[in-house]
Amino acid sequence: MNTRATTEQNPAPWTVAVLGPGGIGGLVASLLARRGHRVIVVAGEQTARTLNEQGLTLRSGQFGDGTLPVEAVTELTEPVDLCVVATKETGLAEALRRVPAAALGSGLVLPLLNGFEHVALLRETYPAGQVVPAVIWAESTRTAPGVIEHTTPFCRIELASAAAPAARVAALGALLEDAGMGGLVREDETALLWGKLTFLAPFALLTTRHAAPVGTVRSEHREELISVLDELARLAATVDVPTEASALLDRFDNAPEGMRSSMQRDAAAGRPVEIEAIGRALLRQADRSGTPVPALTALVTSVAKAHGAS
Structure with missing residues (x-):
């Protein structure tokens, strides 16, 4: 059975790291920042500098256009409630060096990558019970550093975890739902x-x-x-x-x-x-x-x- 958590389960702002501010990562970062969550973007030096100076711009027919300030760093150095991993598979191993397990703390890890083999790598890098596999249905492109164009009339994230506590997964689903990204919790991650x-x-x-x-x-x-x-x-x-x-x-x-x-x-x-x-x-x-x-x-x-x- 699929479940959808209510936003009442997630009343307080989260601190969220977003690794990879490309089309998908930038979209997720923008939508969470709009809901008042503290967003820390983890990126390369030039992109981090641009984001700190100019903010993150989203252009979306569904969500509207706007620019919000975000924090940007080249390496995560503090614990967060959630780390969204939004790099492509081709750069995943190198990108994970920017988010050391010791810095992450007990935060959940939400990978939005294609395929399935990345889950094993993430569970080798971080505690297995913190990794929540997910898929995202959206078309979004980074047209310039810090500028994201979301071109589909939908943005839907579905998630499931065989290892993470159900209550934590439900709270994450509520966070995503509140930000307009679906948040449907499924039973079977495979x-x-x-x-x-x-x-x-x-x-x-x-x-x-x-x-x-x-x-x-x-x-x-x-x-x-x-x-x-x-x-x-x-x-x-x-x-x-x-x-x-x-x-x-x-x-x-x-x-x-x-x-x-x-x-x-x-x-x-x-x-x-x-x-x-x-x-x-x-x-x-x-x-x-x-x-x-x-x-x-x-x-x-x-x-x-x-x-x-x-």
């Missing part, structure tokens, strides 16, 4: 993470491989799409997450025709693509479970080769 990945992986990989929006993928490359979705459904079953390939296909067929993935935009701009978290992690699970995934393997290999992710 189902939560795979529920997003089984849509995100084919969407990101296929739009990137074919340099085309989802409408073109589902019409001109439908046979490949169906093969990949069938394999992903079988793969999800190996981690006890029942998934219907037909339901995944329905999501593709109902997506806006011009929808493009962030991986596709990263590839077009020459930035690193998240091939490990979104692609190769699935192939590793296929190897562990002995599940043949030839279409997915060919897709991941093609994207990796084309975009220098050797």
Whole structure:
């Protein structure tokens, strides 16, 4: 059963560190700061300087435009109630050095990364009972240091933890709900993470491989799409997450025709693509479970080769 905590469980301001003030991290930081929480952004030296001098600007059709002052540091040196980890998988290991476990204290850790393998790394770095896996549904981009553009009419975070105390997870859900970010608490963290990945992986990989929006993928490359979705459904079953390939296909067929993935935009701009978290992690699970995934393997290999992710 899913639960939604009420804001009454979270009346007092929190101190929140946000590691990685990019599109997603900047959006979350802005929305929490607007609700009166103390936000400490953890970033590189130049970005931290810009944020301290100019504040954090959010432009959003859903939440409105505005600039708020935030604290920005290059390394966390004090305990916080919550640390939001919003880097991409490609820079996670290096970024975590900016948030030492000793400085974090007993604060919760909320990762908003794609994939599932990052959870193990975080639970090796911080106490397992403080890590609350989550997914976020939003499209948000950093257009300049300290400037965030949120372009979807929604921002929804869902969370679950097999290790954190239920009361703490509920309080975190209440914090997010109060800030306009959903905060739905789910029971199964594996189902939560795979529920997003089984849509995100084919969407990101296929739009990137074919340099085309989802409408073109589902019409001109439908046979490949169906093969990949069938394999992903079988793969999800190996981690006890029942998934219907037909339901995944329905999501593709109902997506806006011009929808493009962030991986596709990263590839077009020459930035690193998240091939490990979104692609190769699935192939590793296929190897562990002995599940043949030839279409997915060919897709991941093609994207990796084309975009220098050797």
